[in-house]
Amino acid sequence: MIKLLFFGRLGDFAGGVSASIEAAEGLTPAIVRDGLAADHPALFAELSQSQVLISLNQMIVGWDQPIFDGAELAFLPPVTGG
Amino acid sequence: MNSTIRIQAYDFDLAAEYELLRQFDSAVGTVVIFTGLVRDLEKNASINSLTLQHYPGMTESLLQEIVDQAQQRWDLIGVTVIHRVGELLPSDQIVFVGVASQHRADAFEAAQFVMDYLKTKATFWKKVDQDGQQHWVESKDSDQAASQRWANDD
Numbered sequence: 224m225i226k227l228l229f230f231g232r233l234g235d236f237a238g239g240v241s242a243s244i245e246a247a248e249g250l251t252p253a254i255v256r257d258g259l260a261a262d263h264p265a266l267f268a269e270l271s272q273s274q275v276l277i278s279l280n281q282m283i284v285g286w287d288q289p290i291f292d293g294a295e296l297a298f299l300p301p302v303t304g305g
Numbered sequence: 306m307n308s309t310i311r312i313q314a315y316d317f318d319l320a321a322e323y324e325l326l327r328q329f330d331s332a333v334g335t336v337v338i339f340t341g342l343v344r345d346l347e348k349n350a351s352i353n354s355l356t357l358q359h360y361p362g363m364t365e366s367l368l369q370e371i372v373d374q375a376q377q378r379w380d381l382i383g384v385t386v387i388h389r390v391g392e393l394l395p396s397d398q399i400v401f402v403g404v405a406s407q408h409r410a411d412a413f414e415a416a417q418f419v420m421d422y423l424k425t426k427a428t429f430w431k432k433v434d435q436d437g438q439q440h441w442v443e444s445k446d447s448d449q450a451a452s453q454r455w456a457n458d459d
Contacts, residue, residue: 228360230358230360230430231358231430231441232430232441235441240358274444278363281360281362281363281366297360297363299360299428300441301444302424302425302426302427302428302429302430302444303429303430303431303441303442303443303444304357304359304400304423304424304428304429304430305341305388305399305400305420305423305424305429305448
């Protein structure tokens with residue numbers, strides 16, 4: 224399983240902060256995002272914005288980073304703390 | 306250098322945090338303290354409350370990285386960063402940055418650097434309640450610009 228986390232406004236589009244998907248051969252964050260396009264077009268549009276960063280196991284990575292079983296993939300909109 | 310990073314729902318005590326920084330070392334000649342509070346306005350409309358979400362684990366690591374960078378750039382003795390999460394009300398304290406050093410220039414600059422980087426890199430998100438309507442706060446270009454100027458100094 225891959226744990227998905229959607230923070231900030233992305234959670235509203237995803238219907239919650241946390242979700243999970245099955246692991247698969249050759250999976251990347253871009254493939255996970257594109258896989259959401261059909262069933263969750265609004266979420267897909269939000270994830271496609273250039274300011275959205277992604278982290279894999281709490282490290283910022285690129286959209287083509289390989290994802291292995293058991294990983295935690297988080298989608299991070301621009302931060303607004305402080 | 307001593308560093309303390311805390312993410313907590315409960316309030317912090319300014320005097321207690323100051324005392325800890327003051328007493329790290331007898332070489333401490335200055336302590337600069339910054340506190341951030343909940344403003345009552347967001348986009349010129351009053352707010353009822355503000356809720357802070359964060360990414361547990363990652364936020365602490367990112368704050369530690371920011372503090373480590375500050376330590377490399379300036380001569381520091383102690384740094385404390387406290388950020389609150391959960392629901393807060395106008396005038397509540399949100400964030401504390403305290404820097405102890407031998408001389409004031411290091412502490413002033415490091416405190417500003419930590420806040421500028423915290424605002425643009427640490428994984429916190431604010432949601433405001435305005436008259437029963439909740440919405441997520443958008444990031445500000447001015448915060449990006451403030452952060453960018455430190456990168457330009459490298």
